[in-house]
Amino acid sequence: MAVDLNMRVLIVDDYKTMLRIIRNLLRQLGFTNIDEATDGSAALQLLRANGNYGLVISDWNMEPMTGLQLLREVRADAKLKMLPFIMVTAESKSENVIAAKEAGVSNYIVKPFNAETLKSKLVSVLGDF
Amino acid sequence: MAGAVVDEALQARLAEIRQERGDTVAVADVATVVEALLATMTGDVTAEDVQLYKELEGLARYIHAARSEIAAINPGEIQSQFLPSASDELDAIVEATEKATNQIMDAAEVLEDLQGDLPAEAAERLAAATTAIYEACTFQDITGQRITKVVRTLKIIEDRVDGLVRAFDPSFDKTRAAPDATAADKPADPAAAAPEGPRKPTDEELLNGPQAVESAMRQDDIDALLASFD
Secondary structure: OOOOOOOEEEEEOOOHHHHHHHHHHHHHHOOOEEEEEOOHHHHHHHHHHOOOEEEEEEOOOOOOOOHHHHHHHHHHOOOOOOOOEEEEEOOOOHHHHHHHHHHOOOEEEEOOOOHHHHHHHHHHHHOOO | OHHHHOOHHHHHHHHHHHHHHOOOOOHHHHHHHHHHHHHOOOOOOOHHHHHHHHHHHHHHHHHHHHHHHHHHHOHHHHHHHHHHHHHHHHHHHHHHHHHHHHHHHHHHHHHHHHHHHOOHHHHHHHHHHHHHHHHHHOHHHHHHHHHHHHHHHHHHHHHHHHHHHHHHOOOOOOOOOOOOOOOOOOOOOHHHOOOOOOOOOOOHHHOOOOOOOOOOOOHHHHHHHHHOOO
8 A cells, every 4th residue: 555645744853954854855755744843852742742643753862852762652652652663863883773673663764864765764664655 | 017107297197188088189289298208207217218218209209290291281271261162163163064054955945946847857857966965964964963972072071171170289160060970970770780681771871973984884784783673
């Protein structure tokens, strides 16, 4: 089944430039319904207030709530636990990847990344589009 | 007994310093103790005493010379002027690159909006070019994170210089902020300390920022690591 490009996507990053880059790349891929948050706690508020998100793309290193903490909150929330969650981060140590996987990450992209990598991970998590 | 030959005044001074400073003693106090020890060496002296005297005298000279050399380096100036200035310059770099990146993005978005006015082939090429611009702009995020790491390192150096200044100048303003504990200095999260097997890193220990290019894991490595869980 083709991916619904109108699904609500939440991108989370404390660098506004990176939010803008990811938003533009998603838009080029056809996604039309994109929201932004600048840390994990703001993202969690949005996710809990609007239960219709189809995907979260989150940075790791943010304050006050990191992407890893956000991921754990999402997986611990009965209403959100199945939400696809892609980590996009400069944290590239194997211990980081393992910690994210153990917390339930759907996929992991290391910065800097290109549009092809982003698309391939979206396909891996959501299916073809 | 070695303790018996140390006079009461010296013992009192040592006890006083120990009570005041614990195991951390200012260099000036060390010099005072050495000088006091030398002053105890009166009366009949043996050849061993003379040798000890010479060594202590050499130590005292070394401490005085070290103090002079450190003073000549002017650590106060490094701390009050050079390090904050370097941090400000690095912050300015982050700000400038962020501004430039946003200007580039503005221009790329204008180009992208023109796609609808162009023939299909030209529109496709323009889309590929704007994608490449967006990808290249990710440098700003990585650059910002790398510079933040450097600024943190400068802060650690500043703290060390602060310690050096205080060691050689006891009158130094001690109201300055105490050194921040780095992640490595902080106690590990007790919940993360598993009774068996290797200890899992704490959340703070997982905040490393970008790795050097030669040591960073590539996307292929990360994909393979993720796949190993399946």
